[in-house]
Amino acid sequence: MRSIQRKFTTENYRDGETLACKGVDAPFMGIVRSGMLREDRPTPQGRTHLLALTFANEALAPQGCVRAKCTLTSVGETEVMTCDQRTFEELASAIPRLQLNLLHLIQDQLAQAQDWQLLLGRKTASERVASMLVSFHQRHGRPDEMHLPMSRADLGQLTGLTLETVSRQMRALEKAGLIAMPLPTRVRVLDAVALHELTGDAPARVAA
Structure with missing residues (x-):
């Protein structure tokens, strides 16, 4: 990890700052160490549409975001480590395990993307919201209280x-006792099993 940290560039962003990843100079690889990034794409109407969130300890590919004409913006205080393609290839050559770890990380995130497409395509409104909260809770590391500084x-x-x-x-979830919302941007999962049951997913997918 020390070798990786020496090769990667670490930058800290305040809430609402845009990640510096423009054009061909965009970093090849990134890891969110703390905080969160949101990915927005402009709409033909001149607005922006939130496409995805990247949580702490998740990887991102800033160049792919640039190709898709998206913008990466910090949500709260956020620390991001990035490197260019040549540096990453040198690291991967020196640390073969790095490539395998990256592959597993990408596979996990592809599975999350597939789950999200299922959420949007087949689920009811209640199942979508329950699935979103379950996903966020798991990706946050199942904390006692999640911080979600985003609007409805x-x-x-x-x-x-x-x-x-x-x-x-x-x-409705709060009234049922499955979650609590002490603040609009704070969510406590009080009954993770019952919340998962409302997602419409197979019971086997409930985390132990």
């Missing part, structure tokens, strides 16, 4: 729902 409109863009529907579904 943002969450609606992620789930393909209106902000009113997202708000209604989250209030």
